[in-house]
Amino acid sequence: MILETGRVVSTETVADLGTVLVVSSPGIATRAHAGQFVHVRPGDRFDPLLRRPYSFNGIDRKRGEIELIVKPLGEGGEWIAERRGGDPLDLLGPLGTSFVVHRATTHLLLVAGGTGIAPMKVLAEQAAAAGRNVTLIMGGRSIHHLWPAHRLPPAVEYVTTTEDGSFGIRGRVTDAMPEYLSWADQLCACGPWPMLAAVGRMRDEAARSTSVIAGRDVLLDAQIAVEQHMGCAMGVCRACVIVTAHGNARVCREGPVLSLGDVRFEGGEPATVGVIT
Amino acid sequence: MPWRRPRKHVERARDVDRSVEEMLQQKAEHAEEDEAVDLAALDGASVVEAAMGEPDQPQPPSELATKLGEAVAGVDLESEAAGPAGARGARSLGRGSSRPVPADAGTFGQAHSSTPSSRASLLAPSPAASQDEASDPLEVVVSLPEAGIDLQVEAARGLWLKNPVMTASGTFGQGTEYAELIDVSRLGAIVNKGTTVHARPGNPQYRIAETPSGILNSIGLENPGAEAVAKRYGRAWAELGVPVIVNVAGYSVEDYVTVVREMEGTPGVVAYELNVSCPNVKGGMLFGMDPGLAAEVTRAVKAETGKPVIVKLTPNAPDVVAVARACEEAGADALTSINTVLGMRIDTKKRRPVLGTGSGGLSGPAIRPIAVHITYQVAQAVSIPIIGAGGITNAADALEFLMAGASAVQVGTATFADPLAPIKVVEGLAAYVRENGLSSIRDIIGAAQAKRDSAGTEYAQ
Numbered sequence: 024m025i026l027e028t029g030r031v032v033s034t035e036t037v038a039d040l041g042t043v044l045v046v047s048s049p050g051i052a053t054r055a056h057a058g059q060f061v062h063v064r065p066g067d068r069f070d071p072l073l074r075r076p077y078s079f080n081g082i083d084r085k086r087g088e089i090e091l092i093v094k095p096l097g098e099g100g101e102w103i104a105e106r107r108g109g110d111p112l113d114l115l116g117p118l119g120t121s122f123v124v125h126r127a128t129t130h131l132l133l134v135a136g137g138t139g140i141a142p143m144k145v146l147a148e149q150a151a152a153a154g155r156n157v158t159l160i161m162g163g164r165s166i167h168h169l170w171p172a173h174r175l176p177p178a179v180e181y182v183t184t185t186e187d188g189s190f191g192i193r194g195r196v197t198d199a200m201p202e203y204l205s206w207a208d209q210l211c212a213c214g215p216w217p218m219l220a221a222v223g224r225m226r227d228e229a230a231r232s233t234s235v236i237a238g239r240d241v242l243l244d245a246q247i248a249v250e251q252h253m254g255c256a257m258g259v260c261r262a263c264v265i266v267t268a269h270g271n272a273r274v275c276r277e278g279p280v281l282s283l284g285d286v287r288f289e290g291g292e293p294a295t296v297g298v299i300t
Numbered sequence: 301m302p303w304r305r306p307r308k309h310v311e312r313a314r315d316v317d318r319s320v321e322e323m324l325q326q327k328a329e330h331a332e333e334d335e336a337v338d339l340a341a342l343d344g345a346s347v348v349e350a351a352m353g354e355p356d357q358p359q360p361p362s363e364l365a366t367k368l369g370e371a372v373a374g375v376d377l378e379s380e381a382a383g384p385a386g387a388r389g390a391r392s393l394g395r396g397s398s399r400p401v402p403a404d405a406g407t408f409g410q411a412h413s414s415t416p417s418s419r420a421s422l423l424a425p426s427p428a429a430s431q432d433e434a435s436d437p438l439e440v441v442v443s444l445p446e447a448g449i450d451l452q453v454e455a456a457r458g459l460w461l462k463n464p465v466m467t468a469s470g471t472f473g474q475g476t477e478y479a480e481l482i483d484v485s486r487l488g489a490i491v492n493k494g495t496t497v498h499a500r501p502g503n504p505q506y507r508i509a510e511t512p513s514g515i516l517n518s519i520g521l522e523n524p525g526a527e528a529v530a531k532r533y534g535r536a537w538a539e540l541g542v543p544v545i546v547n548v549a550g551y552s553v554e555d556y557v558t559v560v561r562e563m564e565g566t567p568g569v570v571a572y573e574l575n576v577s578c579p580n581v582k583g584g585m586l587f588g589m590d591p592g593l594a595a596e597v598t599r600a601v602k603a604e605t606g607k608p609v610i611v612k613l614t615p616n617a618p619d620v621v622a623v624a625r626a627c628e629e630a631g632a633d634a635l636t637s638i639n640t641v642l643g644m645r646i647d648t649k650k651r652r653p654v655l656g657t658g659s660g661g662l663s664g665p666a667i668r669p670i671a672v673h674i675t676y677q678v679a680q681a682v683s684i685p686i687i688g689a690g691g692i693t694n695a696a697d698a699l700e701f702l703m704a705g706a707s708a709v710q711v712g713t714a715t716f717a718d719p720l721a722p723i724k725v726v727e728g729l730a731a732y733v734r735e736n737g738l739s740s741i742r743d744i745i746g747a748a749q750a751k752r753d754s755a756g757t758e759y760a761q
């Protein structure tokens with residue numbers, strides 16, 4: 024990982040999802056993998072003080088560019104989303120673990136919620152380019168919270184769910200998933216904690232079940248990318264710790280991509296304190 | 301209309317047009333091409349760490365158990381990534397040194413070195429002894445802005461450092477993590493994460509919250525315990541190229557003594573900093589709040605080790621100066637001023653505190669004036685060195701502490717925003733000495749004190 028002053032190439036607002044920034048950052052682009060993130064400094068002063076973590080929403084090694092999708096929740100996100108072409112951006116990355124698509128995977132199922140689309144889009148692009156069959160299920164509150172289909176490779180099958188039924192299947196991603204599980208060789212997911220917890224429950228049921236269920240292995244083997252509030256993102260402060268089957272794990276180092284089966288949930292949220300093994 | 305209907309489902313049959321092998325092979329070829337092109341295009345790019353070398357390897361998530369497990373087994377994955385800093389550190393450490401080392405400064409680089417001449421030391425010799433070092437071609441790295449500038453300070457009695465800049469406990473891990481990004485061997489010393497007798501899982505989320513020009517934290521002293529720290533990081537510390545100060549935390553006098561006993565002989569360790577002030581853990585407040593208790597723990601640890609013992613003051617004590625005096629009398633070799641200030645933020649939507657523990661410790665520029673003031677007051681009351689900490693982001697901030705009477709400084713929270721901050725402070729202090737025609741950085745210690753010839757500057761001579 025490196026510190027690099029990137030330069031914003033272009034920005035564009037994507038409905039209610041957030042602002043997409045294309046940033047020229049050759050050093051980081053060369054090193055980046057799907058699922059990893061950059062820690063972005065929101066300004067050049069110490070107020071707001073902390074950097075903000077954002078996943079790669081696109082990695083273009085040839086052009087030396089990365090793409091981020093930034094949902095402005097507060098001060099820092101707003102500052103970053105307000106950058107315009109030519110502006111410098113202080114980046115630290117790439118950080119954390121990445122998704123790994125198995126060699127034998129020919130049918131990849133991706134599940135995204137909200138800005139969790141970012142690493143799923145990168146995976147979709149890379150897997151489609153490698154000739155794999157990809158289905159991306161994306162869920163949002165309404166049509167305005169969905170990633171536009173024309174910004175995905177044509178070879179990717181795109182399934183959408185909205186809670187208000189304004190587009191695609193009415194419901195949540197987990198409602199759409201069962202149909203695809205038997206088809207897929209591998210499952211990767213990224214989204215808000217309640218969504219990941221719901222996928223986790225599907226996995227638990229599959230794990231408990233004694234009868235042969237279609238897609239059981241896919242659920243057992245699923246990889247997810249999680250979020251936690253961060254300080255350093257360098258593994259030193261332990262602000263970002265979550266509980267896993269193997270003890271405390273730092274989302275910035277051992278994560279953000281983890282095996283679904285390792286992550287401990289508590290009522291749709293991450294379980295917090297565990298024991299050090 | 302940008303929204304497309306979901307495409308018709310593709311054929312779900314397992315057999316694809318090409319064989320899996322074909323696809324994988326083609327992909328591998330592609331990847332190689334990509335890599336070659338990218339590296340060529342990198343030439344001349346504005347990459348800060350141009351020397352970082354090969355692109356980072358993809359890090360699969362599946363080895364969590366191995367990762368967490370291996371760390372315990374003593375193979376620290378992070379320290380294996382030999383960045384430029386690591387390489388440099390190792391080089392400077394490889395040389396033995398026959399320079400005189402202050403008798404009680406402890407050994408560095410070797411767990412048990414018997415004769416003074418075998419001590420590979422990264423500590424600065426006392427200034428008088430350093431004169432002839434300038435001619436050592438390996439010692440002076442001419443390209444560094446601080447080269448040739450006398451930044452040496454006595455950070456604690458008997459502990460001379462090559463410059464006054466340390467990292468603050470809890471903001472620099474075990475030193476190995478940031479070594480991937482910056483040259484830690486350019487720092488005066490590093491302070492590790494608070495270390496307790498047994499492993500601690502830490503506090504519930506959230507553990508961090510942003511505040512105006514600062515942060516609140518409530519980590520809860522998560523650490524693997526003294527024995528594991530010594531085993532896991534001793535080797536890495538010996539190769540970091542920078543002295544390590546172990547931050548010790550505990551819940552009884554025996555706890556502190558036990559941690560120090562476990563850490564004794566660990567390569568790289570030159571001193572102990574007693575965290576008698578961590579506000580995050582129940583009862584943690586105790587020692588630093590009360591002059592008698594603070595003195596007791598200081599005395600007990602002094603009896604356990606010959607290395608310098610630094611006591612870290614809490615601004616939350618009713619009378620910080622009284623605690624400082626009591627620690628000095630009990631034999632403390634230095635005082636760190638200050639630890640975090642108690643604070644709270646409330647999530648108005650959820651109607652509860654943001655931090656999992658309710659309150660936490662405030663740090664960052666928001667507390668700097670408090671820290672400078674306490675440093676100034678304590679400097680008037682004691683004659684042992686003071687290490688200033690609290691909101692330092694650059695050399696100008698550090699100078700405030702030095703002029704208030706501190707002999708050294710710690711950079712903490714600022715590193716999260718700007719990982720180069722500690723190095724920038726070193727460079728900035730060197731520039732200050734040069735531009736102001738000072739003979740050394742020691743000239744300005746206590747410069748802002750009303751009585752310049754008082755106890756405040758005595759120890760700086």
Ligand SMILES: Cc1cc2nc3c(=O)[nH]c(=O)nc-3n(C[C@H](O)[C@H](O)[C@H](O)COP(=O)(O)OP(=O)(O)OC[C@H]3O[C@@H](n4cnc5c(N)ncnc54)[C@H](O)[C@@H]3O)c2cc1C
Nearest residue numbers: 076077078092093094096097098099100138141250251252
């Ligand atoms: C690994 C990772 C990848 C992420 N990828 C994306 C992405 O691609 N697109 C996107 O829009 N968002 C992403 N997030 C969430 C993003 O980091 C937060 O939305 C952002 O930090 C909020 O900052 P703010 O100033 O807008 O909000 P504020 O509410 O002002 O933030 C206050 C503090 O809380 C922290 N914080 C608040 N929400 C979150 C959160 N969900 N996760 C982590 N920290 C949070 C902030 O970092 C900051 O320190 C990711 C988070 C992580 C951990």
Ligand SMILES: Cc1cc2nc3c(=O)[nH]c(=O)nc-3n(C[C@H](O)[C@H](O)[C@H](O)COP(=O)(O)O)c2cc1C
Nearest residue numbers: 468469470494517575638639663664690691712713
């Ligand atoms: C995340 C975090 C963790 C900390 N952990 C410790 C600790 O384990 N032991 C300790 O003595 N101080 C700890 N501190 C306090 C710092 O070492 C330092 O004294 C304080 O933050 C003020 O300096 P700063 O404003 O430069 O950060 C911690 C601070 C932060 C922000």
Ligand code: FES
Nearest residue numbers: 254256260261275
């Ligand atoms: S954010 Fe500091 S350890 Fe992960």
